[in-house]
Amino acid sequence: MASVVFLQRELEDRLGAMLLTACAAKHGHRAEIVVDPLRHVRRVVAAKPDFIAMTVLSPSLPWARRVAAHFKRLLPGVRIVFGGPHPTFLPECIAFPEIDIICIGEGERPLVRMLERYDGTLESIRDTPGLWVKTPGGVIKNPRFALLTADELSELPFADRRHYAGHPVLRRSPHWRTWTSRGCPYKCTFCFEPLYTEMNKGQGPVVRQRTVASAVAELKHMKELGAKYIDIVDDQFLLARKWTLEFCEAYREHVGLPLVVNTLANHLDEERVRALKHAGVHSICFGIESGVERIRMETYRKPVKDETIFSVAELLRRHGIDFLTFNILGLPEESLEDMYATVRINQQIGTTYPWCSIFQPYPGSPLGERYGMGAGEQFSYSYFQESVLGDGPRRALVANAHKLFAHAVKANLSFDAFARLARHTSPLRKLYTGLFYWHYGDGLRRRYGHSWPGLAKHWVYANARA
Ligand code: B12
Ligand code: SF4
Numbered sequence: 263m264a265s266v267v268f269l270q271r272e273l274e275d276r277l278g279a280m281l282l283t284a285c286a287a288k289h290g291h292r293a294e295i296v297v298d299p300l301r302h303v304r305r306v307v308a309a310k311p312d313f314i315a316m317t318v319l320s321p322s323l324p325w326a327r328r329v330a331a332h333f334k335r336l337l338p339g340v341r342i343v344f345g346g347p348h349p350t351f352l353p354e355c356i357a358f359p360e361i362d363i364i365c366i367g368e369g370e371r372p373l374v375r376m377l378e379r380y381d382g383t384l385e386s387i388r389d390t391p392g393l394w395v396k397t398p399g400g401v402i403k404n405p406r407f408a409l410l411t412a413d414e415l416s417e418l419p420f421a422d423r424r425h426y427a428g429h430p431v432l433r434r435s436p437h438w439r440t441w442t443s444r445g446c447p448y449k450c451t452f453c454f455e456p457l458y459t460e461m462n463k464g465q466g467p468v469v470r471q472r473t474v475a476s477a478v479a480e481l482k483h484m485k486e487l488g489a490k491y492i493d494i495v496d497d498q499f500l501l502a503r504k505w506t507l508e509f510c511e512a513y514r515e516h517v518g519l520p521l522v523v524n525t526l527a528n529h530l531d532e533e534r535v536r537a538l539k540h541a542g543v544h545s546i547c548f549g550i551e552s553g554v555e556r557i558r559m560e561t562y563r564k565p566v567k568d569e570t571i572f573s574v575a576e577l578l579r580r581h582g583i584d585f586l587t588f589n590i591l592g593l594p595e596e597s598l599e600d601m602y603a604t605v606r607i608n609q610q611i612g613t614t615y616p617w618c619s620i621f622q623p624y625p626g627s628p629l630g631e632r633y634g635m636g637a638g639e640q641f642s643y644s645y646f647q648e649s650v651l652g653d654g655p656r657r658a659l660v661a662n663a664h665k666l667f668a669h670a671v672k673a674n675l676s677f678d679a680f681a682r683l684a685r686h687t688s689p690l691r692k693l694y695t696g697l698f699y700w701h702y703g704d705g706l707r708r709r710y711g712h713s714w715p716g717l718a719k720h721w722v723y724a725n726a727r728a
Pocket of ligand 2: 454455
């Protein structure tokens with residue numbers, strides 16, 4: 263029996279860690295999750311872990327390295343293993359001295375195999391599929407296991423939520439995440455999915471759905487544990503019509519909690535929207551990304567036409583379903599007029615929740631390759647902060663436009679007003695951040711039942727550690 267402790271910084275339920283700890287425990291190993299580990303050092307040390315594990319997104323690499331170095335000092339002999347999108351797409355990060363092992367892609371099989379074989383030496387796990395292992399003789403780069411099949415995904419244990427039950431903020435969060443599928447068949451250039459599909463070519467289907475029965479059984483379990491609002495994180499919830507219709511029927515009968523899902527707008531039609539409404543779907547999220555059709559379809563390669571966006575918005579309004587649109591500002595070639603076009607299309611369709619991020623060239627995405635960020639150390643911690651591209655004035659313009667985005671949509675600002683405010687350079691522009699958080703928080707309240715005091719606690723915590 264080996265032991266592993268997953269560390270995380272965010273006050274969010276993390277599916278990767280919850281699933282992997284459940285798999286480890288199912289195979290007889292000790293596994294736990296510690297949130298905010300630098301404040302709970304004693305808990306980590308007391309667990310006497312063989313492995314300290316983290317899911318690493320590109321912006322959290324500096325934090326993950328700092329924490330890894332800290333625990334390596336406190337726990338000589340502990341092995342540090344990183345998984346998740348950053349090591350998957352930039353495995354060279356294993357060169358950092360704090361990292362012993364990285365996992366590329368799905369982690370269930372590699373983790374269990376690693377825990378089973380470990381005898382205290384890196385030699386014992388050097389040939390584990392899916393892992394790169396740093397041995398005294400150099401880094402061993404193993405081939406990967408095949409992707410889990412749809413049947414295997416359906417047999418995975420439920421994400422283990424007990425780890426969060428003792429955490430004061432997470433315990434009270436009304437909003438819980440789950441999943442029903444993996445993979446996405448589209449090829450948007452700001453996203454990692456095209457490369458993920460490419461690197462798994464020949465390994466069986468990349469897009470896989472759990473059975474309706476397994477997905478609904480987990481949702482029922484979540485409801486029994488106290489979930490109030492459900493967020494399904496799948497990139498594409500509406501891929502297969504028959505699956506969706508069966509799911510909606512079963513969800514309504516056995517769960518019925520307010521639900522939020524993501525989809526490409528093209529998958530929304532009368533039959534599916536009616537079924538989703540019947541099931542209790544509260545909001546649907548889809549990407550617009552840019553109001554300029556050419557940028558959306560050619561630069562971002564998101565295959566959604568303007569006419570689809572208009573017709574889908576009308577359909578959702580008719581059925582009384584709220585909708586959130588994903589939008590991006592700050593692509594280097596984007597003018598202020600282009601940015602306003604994204605505001606404008608959202609005004610025209612009456613978006614309930616106009617969500618917007620600042621473009622970041624993450625590793626693994628085609629645009630990330632174009633605007634390359636090397637070891638990824640320079641990312642801002644959040645895509646709500648600032649652009650990492652362009653000179654100072656350009657970054658300030660993009661940050662202003664981004665902070666004003668939701669307000670410009672909701673208040674129907676004209677181009678002139680939007681441009682005047684976006685070009686503003688006095689310290690007063692700091693007030694825009696308040697506007698941004700007001701709209702963002704209001705969306706979280708309405709979609710997921712959060713309270714303002716709960717959100718304030720969350721943000722104070724996040725900013726104190728940013
Ligand atoms: C839900 C979600 C969130 C949630 C929860 C985060 C989480 N990862 O659990 C929240 C809201 C907190 C979140 C926040 C952010 N997110 Co997010 N998020 C997602 C989303 C939609 C689903 C993640 C998920 O739960 N997947 C299901 C689980 C099971 O998969 P997984 O976490 O990848 O884990 C599997 C493997 O990666 C591996 N694995 C993972 N960890 C480990 C560890 C070990 C030891 C091992 C062996 C294996 C292993 O095994 C797991 C099971 O197979 C993804 C998109 C996607 N399709 O993945 C984006 C995504 C991960 N997010 C992304 C980003 C950019 C962010 C933010 C940085 C955005 C921001 N605000 O700026 C923040 C993070 C803050 C920060 N600075 O780090 C990017 C990451 C890109 C990158 N190169 O890092 C993604 C890929 C979206 C995208 N397409 O660009 N996110
Ligand atoms: S942005 Fe969405 S639709 Fe496009 S490839 Fe990524 S997950 Fe798929």
